[in-house]
Amino acid sequence: MKNLLNAVLIAASVMLSACGGGSNSSLPTIGNVDIQMLGNDAELKKVYTVIEQTLGDNIKKMHEIQLNVSSPSIERGREGRPNDFTLTMFYLYPKNKNKLYQVAYNSEVKWMENIYDVELRRSADAESFVLEEEMFDLSFFSSDKLSQIVRDALAKYKDEKKYSVQYVKNITIEYGTVEVTIYGKLSSNDIEQKHYYKTDFDGEPIN
Numbered sequence: 001m002k003n004l005l006n007a008v009l010i011a012a013s014v015m016l017s018a019c020g021g022g023s024n025s026s027l028p029t030i031g032n033v034d035i036q037m038l039g040n041d042a043e044l045k046k047v048y049t050v051i052e053q054t055l056g057d058n059i060k061k062m063h064e065i066q067l068n069v070s071s072p073s074i075e076r077g078r079e080g081r082p083n084d085f086t087l088t089m090f091y092l093y094p095k096n097k098n099k100l101y102q103v104a105y106n107s108e109v110k111w112m113e114n115i116y117d118v119e120l121r122r123s124a125d126a127e128s129f130v131l132e133e134e135m136f137d138l139s140f141f142s143s144d145k146l147s148q149i150v151r152d153a154l155a156k157y158k159d160e161k162k163y164s165v166q167y168v169k170n171i172t173i174e175y176g177t178v179e180v181t182i183y184g185k186l187s188s189n190d191i192e193q194k195h196y197y198k199t200d201f202d203g204e205p206i207n
Contacts, residue, residue, distance in 0.1 A: 033083040033107050035071045038168035039154055041147045047087065048143035054103055055089060061135040063090035063100055065173040074165055074185065075192070084108065090116070097132050136175045141201055146171070146178065152205075153180035153197035163187060169194070176200055 037043040047067060052059065066088045072081040085107045093101040093115055100116040118131055150168055158166055162184075169183035182195040198206045 033069060033085040035069055035074070035083055035167045037085070038067055038069055038171055039150060041151075044147050044150065045143040048146060050105075051087070051089065055091065058091045058094065058101075059139050060137045061092040061132065062138045062173075063092070063135060063175075065089050065138075065171075067171040069167070069169060071167075075183070082108070092132055092135050100131070134175075138173065141173075145201065145203065146173075149178050149197075149199050149203050150180055152199070152203065153182060153195075156197060157182045157184075157195040159184075161187070163193075164190070177206060 034040075034043065037047070051065065055062075066086070068084075068086045068088075070084045072083070085105075087105040089103045090100050093099040096115075098118065100118060102112075102114040102116055104112045104114075106112070150171070154168070160166075164185050164187045166182060166184035168180060170179075170181035172179045172181075177198060177200060179196060179198040182197065184193050184195075185191070186193060200206060
């Protein structure tokens, strides 16, 4: 996996469809956006079910999954926009094992799909690089494991006295790791802070 993490640039080659127009109505929907949704066990389970349903067997050849929520009424620079949720999934393109496929959901745009080319940086060994070998199998993972990792992150960083508001802003699942980003605003001065909690798939913290 070190080749893909440290030596690869991703460039979009083709946008297949903007599914918000109804071109892919078979994909599931997320629903209303609550900024606390990624820190709520029941809501996170719903999102993970959508991930599993959308990916199908492709969940065995993953590159990355990102979940992100944002609130314009809280976060600076986003005033005037509704709460936003984005889910992005990269996996090996079934029709071409030298490309990545992206399926993305946004609460405003809905579903989009793209094919991505893979470009190696100069430091990488292009002749020995095999994209398929850089993928990971997420089929053994579960919403329960993810929820436990999120609970551990909140247990470490949540502080209702220190912050006027806190929520899980981002979850990134990559090869062997899960990173949870906790967003907060300090009660004392309204300054934004983020904390990052990273573990392996078993929930063991990674420094």
